[in-house]
Each structure stands twice: as C-alpha cells, then as structure tokens.
Amino acid sequence: MKVLLSAVQEKSFTKASVKQHMSQPAVTIIIGEIEELAGCKLFVRAGNTRTTTLTNEGENFAGVFSKIVAQYETAIQQLEVSVSGKKAWVDVLIQKSFAIAIRGDWLRSLQKTFDGSHVRFHTATRDEILEKINSQDACLGLIDGDTSNLKADSRTILTDQVCALVRHTDFAGKHSINWSDLPSKGIVHTGISRSAQLQIRQALKGVEIESEGYVEVDSDVLITKLLADDLAVALTPSLIGSVLEQEEGLRCIELRGPRVDVPMRIVMPWGRMHSTRFETLSPAAVFVGRHDD
Template sequence: MNLKQLRAFLAVAQTLSFAQAGERLHLSQPALSLTIKGLEESLGGTLLARTTRSVNLTPEGEALLPLARQLLADWDNTEELLRQQFTLQLGRVSIAAMPSFAGNLLPGALKVFRDRYPRINVAVHDVINEQVLEMVRHRRVELGIGFEPPPSRSVLFTPFYLDRFVAVVAADSPLAQLSSLTWQQLLSEDFITLQRPSAVRLMLEEGVSELHGKLAVAFESHQLSTVGRMVAKGLGVSAVPALCIEQMHELGARCIALDEPRIERHIGLMRLADHKLSSAAQALQDVLMECARAAPALN
C-alpha cells in the first residue's frame, strides 16, 4: 500500500465515481482502475463493488476509509512540518556553551538569530568546557562552543578567535590604575578563581606553574559572576578570559592586560565530523560565525 494508491482510493470513495475521481487526481480512468486494482491486490481483497452504473464500498472498503483519511492527513501534516523546518519557518536546535561564552557573547548572537528565525526554538546548555565536548560527542547537542579540544577525527573545531587571559581587580585597588600587570604582581594578592574541573581553572594552573609554581587560591566558586563580585568587593584578584571583560566591568571589577606568561587559547565551534547539521543548526552556525567575525576586540 502506497501514498498514490491511498489517494486514489479516497478520491473514489468520496465521489463514488471513477470519472470524477480521475478528474480530481488528473488520471485517466484506466490508470485509476489499475491503481485501485494494485491496492486491492496488495491487501488481498475487494474494496470497491463496481457495476456499469454504480460504485460502492465493500465492508472492507468501509473499514479502510477512516484509516485512509487519517493516514493521508498525518502524511500531509508531516510533509508540511518538514517543509517548514527545511525553510527555517519552524524547528529546534540545541547548543552547549561554556559559561564564559554563554554569559557574554552568546546572547548577542542569539538575538541576531531570533530576529532572522523567530519560530526556531533554541535550547542552550550552559555547562563547563569538558561537558560541552562530551555533549557534542554523544549527540546530545548539534553544536558546542568552548576552548579548542585535542585533535580528533570525530570532532570538527572551527576557531572564532584567540582569547587571552586578563587580570581582574577591584575598581578601587591601586592595581586598577596600571595599564598592564605581570603574574608576579597579580599573585602577590589573594587569588580568586573557579573550582575544578573548570577549564579556566586548569588552564590557569598549567599556565603559571612553570614560572610561579602551584597556584595559591584564597577563594573559589563555580560561577564567574560570583568570582567577579568577590573581586569587586575587595576580597582579592582573579584572571579570566578576555571575553568576560564586559561582564566583570558590569559586576564592578576592572580588567587589565596580563603578561608573563601570556595565557591564551582558541575559542570556537565544535560539531561531529560525520554528522550533517539540521537546517536550524546550520543557520545558527552561520550566525555564530558571522558574529565572531564582527567582534574586532576579540580577534
């Protein structure tokens, strides 16, 4: 039983006329008769009782009629739904992003996306960098944003920009008057950072260990916003990716260039190499790349 046969059966059942059904379907009566015959043969019995003067449904035809109506309605609804998704009139896409990106640059990109595709639902998973990669690998999301992962054949990474770590100090700190800081100057103060296994924390520890030894932490938190507020209140200093500069300023802290050593790493988009993106995910990827190119301060 196929779609063409069901449409032919429904047309004849509704009109009780092969001539009228043929006109509706733009089929000749012989072609229509062959289509109905093929349906009856596939089901194993007669659906229409035909004479030279009339056409009537057999009991089996009566039983098939409401089912045929429902099947064709479901098909048409599914066809329309897919058409809307392919043309980005409807759909859903899931993305995972590390908190430093999700809370700073992602909202602006999502605003651009929403303006263009108002009926696409976007699910954002705000998770640590390591979880971003795992969610992409296990197909829980189509797109991920985070620090560049180790080389892999299964995951494609497209860099947005090379981010660097900057110092975060209280606005009324003497350090806030300087144009740049060294790590030695920064680490002479109480240090505040994210808890493990945050990628930010691990990168900081790895970056300073060779020249300054183990990172001594006075306060730690799971949220960058909490780190920024503690710095703003004068509890200590911190270091965060440059993409968090605006967020730190909004929290009342100040960001200053940080050198010796310069800790930097690419931030970009992750997706599975063997997975074709949905139309919605492809559109979101295009917007993210466009917004990344339009952020000169971070390039």
C-alpha cells in the same frame, strides 16, 4: 559500520549484538568481513580471541566510520523533516561562564543559519556540552578549549587571552602588569577548560607564585569572592573580565609575559556542520565588546 562502532562503544560483542538486534555470531562474522575487506586487524587479539580493544588501524577506521554514520543519520533526519513538513529542533548550548558575554544580535543571526529548524538556546557547563555533542544529538555548542577528542566538527571563532580582574583601587593607573606583579592570593576561574586552568597555574609557578594560594571559583560567586574576601585578583578570560568589570569597583588588566590563550569554538556532531551557513556570521561580533574591524 554500525556493528563495529557498537562493539567499540559497548566494549562487548554481546551488547553490540543486542543493540543491533542480531545474534553475536552475526556480529563476529560482520566484523571479520570488515577486517578482510580492510586487509588488516581492527581489534587486538588475545591469543586467538578478538578483544574489543582497537588496533591503531582500527582507531583510524572507527573515526572514519563514525563520520560516515553521523552524515548518513543527519541526511535521513533531514529527509524525514522534508517529507513530514515538520521543523526539526536544534539545541544551541552556550558554555555557562561565557553566556554573559554573548551578543543578542549574534544569537539571532545564528538562529537564521539553521534553515527549516526550530532553535532552542540553553546554558550548560562545558562537560554537559561535551556529553551532548558526543551523543550525536542535533545540537551546537559554543565552548572554549581543545575539542580534538570530540566526535565533532569544530570551527575556531576567536582566541581570547586570560587577564587579571582586580578591585578598582588595586594597581591604580596601570593597564597591564607582569605575572610576577600578581599577589600571593587570588582566584582561578573554574568555568573555563581544564587545560586553560593548568596553563594559568603553570604561569604562576613560572614566576614563583604558589598556585595553592589561588582558589578555584566559578562564575556564580566570583564577584562576591573578589569583593568580599581577602583575594585581590581573579584570573579569567578577558571576554568575561570585560563584562564583569562593569560591576562597581572592578577593572580588567592585561597580563604581560606568558600568554594563556583561550580559543573559543563552535562545535557540532560529525556530519551536521555542513548543513548550516556559518560563513554568513561574523566571528568578531559574537561577544560584547568585539566588533568587525
């Protein structure tokens, strides 16, 4: 299984042979044997030559193999820790934009779910977390957006919604507004998934607001831009907006009309989520302002 996965990852049978410390003919023979056992071609042929491009059947087999290998390696690591008596390290990576909204007591509860492991907390960009998860390192990510393309298991903990963060003097007395009520200039928060950003721009386009008038700004300078520049609104998940509105002169307003959902998920490399006890955690208690019913 590792031979096949190496050929896919390296896009070269020669590089796969080096990675697996065997000859290229041996790699070719092993892949041929796997195809024979599977009863189908796993790699696309160019004439009589096997390429490193997977067939549809190959894609399915590679996905299954990846999970099996990940579970095997996790079991080996846990065995080594058990034998040596040393605690393993697990990195918890929190998407930087949402870090301000995470409850400290929830992080302490999360730490307890990793039996026999040391836990280190970090903030990182979404792309950095995706890279870490795909590398199959011992880690957990808390991110927004779609995770279907990751080599990972995921669990949705809640679904947030994009809101309008405005200056206190704007939209006085209103707790919600229509998308069509938004000004022609504003901010789109870039600290969220690209799919959510695209949905925001589609919603603006749907009410005939030129999305070009909405600049992309990350968390570090969002408040400064909103208060100092001629930008009257920032479109951001309400989890973030509800924390930022505590800044003097800002408040969070619900947007009526097209709903832009921002799913928040816990993700771990394949085979690792089963070794934790997430059922003991309350999803509603993850973020500031969210509590159990």
